[in-house]
Amino acid sequence: MINTGANSNSTPARPRPLSPNIQIYRPQLTSVLSIANRVTGLILSFGAVGLVVWLSAAATGPQTYGVVQGVIESWAGQVVLFGCTFAFFLHLCGGIRHFVWDTVHGFELRSIYISGWTIVAASVVLTAAAWTISLFVAGGHP
Amino acid sequence: MIIESSDQVSRLSWLKRFPIPRNFRVTPESRIEKGRTWPAPADAKRVKAFEIYRYDPDSGGNPRLDTFHVDVDNCGPMVLDALFWIKNKVDSTLTFRRSCREGVCGSCAMNMDGTNWLACTRFISDMDTNATIYPLANMRIIKDLVPDLTHVFAQYAAIEPWLRSETPEPEKERLQSPEERSQLDGYYECILCFCCTSGCPSHWWNGNRFLGPAVLLQAWRWLTDSRDEAKGERLDALEDPFRLYRCHTILNCTRTCPKGLNPGKAIAEIKKAIVEREK
Numbered sequence: 001m002i003n004t005g006a007n008s009n010s011t012p013a014r015p016r017p018l019s020p021n022i023q024i025y026r027p028q029l030t031s032v033l034s035i036a037n038r039v040t041g042l043i044l045s046f047g048a049v050g051l052v053v054w055l056s057a058a059a060t061g062p063q064t065y066g067v068v069q070g071v072i073e074s075w076a077g078q079v080v081l082f083g084c085t086f087a088f089f090l091h092l093c094g095g096i097r098h099f100v101w102d103t104v105h106g107f108e109l110r111s112i113y114i115s116g117w118t119i120v121a122a123s124v125v126l127t128a129a130a131w132t133i134s135l136f137v138a139g140g141h142p
Numbered sequence: 143m144i145i146e147s148s149d150q151v152s153r154l155s156w157l158k159r160f161p162i163p164r165n166f167r168v169t170p171e172s173r174i175e176k177g178r179t180w181p182a183p184a185d186a187k188r189v190k191a192f193e194i195y196r197y198d199p200d201s202g203g204n205p206r207l208d209t210f211h212v213d214v215d216n217c218g219p220m221v222l223d224a225l226f227w228i229k230n231k232v233d234s235t236l237t238f239r240r241s242c243r244e245g246v247c248g249s250c251a252m253n254m255d256g257t258n259w260l261a262c263t264r265f266i267s268d269m270d271t272n273a274t275i276y277p278l279a280n281m282r283i284i285k286d287l288v289p290d291l292t293h294v295f296a297q298y299a300a301i302e303p304w305l306r307s308e309t310p311e312p313e314k315e316r317l318q319s320p321e322e323r324s325q326l327d328g329y330y331e332c333i334l335c336f337c338c339t340s341g342c343p344s345h346w347w348n349g350n351r352f353l354g355p356a357v358l359l360q361a362w363r364w365l366t367d368s369r370d371e372a373k374g375e376r377l378d379a380l381e382d383p384f385r386l387y388r389c390h391t392i393l394n395c396t397r398t399c400p401k402g403l404n405p406g407k408a409i410a411e412i413k414k415a416i417v418e419r420e421k
């Protein structure tokens with residue numbers, strides 16, 4: 001017979017409290033990057049909708065395309081686009097890290113931390129490179 | 143910061159908890175109320191404050207957070223010593239599990255400064271100011287720092303943690319080569335303290351169906367045992383969207399294991415074994 005924690009027969013059974021989890025557990029590179037992979041995946045799914053809107057606008061005609069392009073080229077549009085670029089690279093690098101784990105490699109704690117910080121650094125570098133190329137080399141911005 | 147082994151205490155002084163409300167997803171009976179503060183002895187010179195989760199099932203009230211002031215000059219070096227100091231000198235109702243006091247039994251697993259570890263192998267000097275002590279995360283609490291482990295032990299029983307064999311019993315022991323025996327290294331040492339399972343976000347959200355890292359590490363310990371003959375059935379039982387595949391390789395388990403084991407790797411081995419047998 002399992003003790004259910006009820007006080008006695010006369011008082012209604014009070015459920016045992018659940019000890020805190022996410023409310024107190026310390027954020028670590030492990031959990032933070034896992035959440036980041038989820039969040040960037042979510043951002044990219046919205047970004048994909050944006051991409052479809054942009055392509056549809058281009059297919060509709062110059063006037064519609066001009067409106068959408070105007071939004072993208074606005075200050076807020078550029079910030080969102082920059083965020084999407086970073087999300088893309090972090091999610092990509094995180095995905096590669098998960099592929100390696102699926103082959104049962106890189107599980108030593110030291111490797112977990114090195115690969116974790118590596119994908120963060122790589123995402124920053126790749127985002128900076130992508131924007132440098134699009135702004136100054138390809139000359140995309142009007 | 144690169145963590146080399148799980149016993150390294152994080153030195154980051156910012157972001158000690160996720161920036162979410164204290165009562166995020168907390169049901170009314172689990173809300174933690176403000177408790178009382180116990181002063182240090184008058185003659186104490188070096189004092190350390192410990193905020194400790196308290197729950198008294200007989201009071202009918204909610205859990206609370208009491209603050210104790212420990213005279214560290216008059217106390218042993220480990221967190222477990224501080225708990226004994228409090229129980230002996232301040233409040234004898236403080237309740238916690240302990241046995242071996244040397245990291246072998248796994249009884250005193252609890253959440254200290256936000257991560258799970260054994261109170262007997264964590265130095266007081268490595269604790270924050272104030273130090274915070276909660277029971278193992280995400281467990282139903284019997285009293286104070288004593289969690290109800292019925293569910294996780296039932297999950298353990300579900301993987302049938304014993305040798306399964308069809309062949310007739312040998313006259314003497316079942317032999318293993320040194321190489322076969324070495325396959326168990328890193329897995330047989332698990333003391334079932336459930337630090338990893340209690341620190342796993344996937345188990346927080348789906349603990350009723352996801353087996354969790356401690357139990358899955360044990361599952362691999364039997365899968366990789368050369369004497370066991372139920373590998374296929376064991377993999378069949380694990381091949382399930384929840385029991386095994388709720389593991390998203392977050393790896394809080396490997397970060398927190400007080401024995402330095404690698405539940406994350408064991409789970410990856412199981413996933414790989416399932417893929418390989420389907421080739």
